[in-house]
Amino acid sequence: MNTRILPVSTAAATERRLVEHVDRLAQEHPPIDLDSVDYSVRRPDLLAARYGHVLDYMARVELEVDRNVLELTTMLPDPPEVDRYFYADVWQPQEIRHGIVLDRLQVELGRPPAVADVDTVSAKLEVLGALAHLGAFQDVVRMLYYLTGMATERSAVLAYNLLHDGVLELGEEAVARTVIAPIRRQEPGHYAFYQLSARGLWSELTTWQQWLVRQLRRRSFGPVGTNNAEQRADFGDVMLTLGIADDSDRFATQIARVEQELLWAHTTGLPVPPYVLAAFRDALALARQR
Numbered sequence: 001m002n003t004r005i006l007p008v009s010t011a012a013a014t015e016r017r018l019v020e021h022v023d024r025l026a027q028e029h030p031p032i033d034l035d036s037v038d039y040s041v042r043r044p045d046l047l048a049a050r051y052g053h054v055l056d057y058m059a060r061v062e063l064e065v066d067r068n069v070l071e072l073t074t075m076l077p078d079p080p081e082v083d084r085y086f087y088a089d090v091w092q093p094q095e096i097r098h099g100i101v102l103d104r105l106q107v108e109l110g111r112p113p114a115v116a117d118v119d120t121v122s123a124k125l126e127v128l129g130a131l132a133h134l135g136a137f138q139d140v141v142r143m144l145y146y147l148t149g150m151a152t153e154r155s156a157v158l159a160y161n162l163l164h165d166g167v168l169e170l171g172e173e174a175v176a177r178t179v180i181a182p183i184r185r186q187e188p189g190h191y192a193f194y195q196l197s198a199r200g201l202w203s204e205l206t207t208w209q210q211w212l213v214r215q216l217r218r219r220s221f222g223p224v225g226t227n228n229a230e231q232r233a234d235f236g237d238v239m240l241t242l243g244i245a246d247d248s249d250r251f252a253t254q255i256a257r258v259e260q261e262l263l264w265a266h267t268t269g270l271p272v273p274p275y276v277l278a279a280f281r282d283a284l285a286l287a288r289q290r
């Protein structure tokens with residue numbers, strides 16, 4: 001429930017734009033056709049040695065979309081229809097194919113398949129979900145969901161760009177063209193959905209809801225796909241291989257640009273929230289220690 005009155009036309013216009021956006025994604029970006037993928041590789045050993053762990057990381061995170069959907073239904077007992085439309089009809093069907101294709105590729109290279117956790121919803125999310133039965137709190141949880149979605153999808157776009165170029169440099173054109181390129185084409189549409197949602201909802205939140213979002217976000221931010229120290233170190237290794245490590249602060253700034261603008265612009269004047277910088281530096285430190 002919002003006490004601040006928004007012109008009805010603003011909220012309604014945002015929702016209409018969101019529905020149109022999801023319609024467009026559904027039409028223009030069907031899930032990748034598994035028969036369109038060419039797994040032929042010129043030098044499997046080299047590709048595996050260089051990028052095997054990156055493929056494994058991304059395959060795991062993409063396959064865990066099924067857990068993410070469970071988490072969503074736990075966290076948001078009563079979501080707006082357009083959220084459900086997006087995650088159930090567009091996002092999950094696309095992401096699961098990304099996972100299947102990447103995992104098949106690493107198996108073709110002689111690596112074991114990814115070990116994805118598809119059904120453990122954390123106790124923390126259960127608590128959020130219980131509180132979210134209060135309408136005002138559900139809006140806080142939704143905001144956290146959109147912020148996480150933005151950071152995750154932006155990370156994916158940047159990582160797939162770097163992976164695409166790296167794979168091409170190794171001369172693996174079939175993989176670049178039929179695996180990585182089709183996947184990376186679908187990520188910006190996900191990012192756009194979350195960004196539009198985040199901007200719309202933030203402007204509707206009351207001061208205390210915004211305050212609570214800031215506190216919870218600061219305590220819960222983590223790089224995509226990290227739920228424990230080992231996965232944070234794995235993410236650090238991905239940063240090292242993709243060349244993000246040398247410029248980790250710039251990467252963090254790109255990931256969190258809109259989050260910074262919405263949540264923190266008036267309070268800190270920094271280019272990026274400190275907890276985002278710290279999270280990426282921590283992942284790198286863990287990878288280097290290992």
Ligand SMILES: [Fe+2]
Binds near residue numbers: 062094098156183187
């Ligand atoms: Fe994906």
Ligand SMILES: [Fe+2]
Binds near residue numbers: 095153186190
């Ligand atoms: Fe995505």
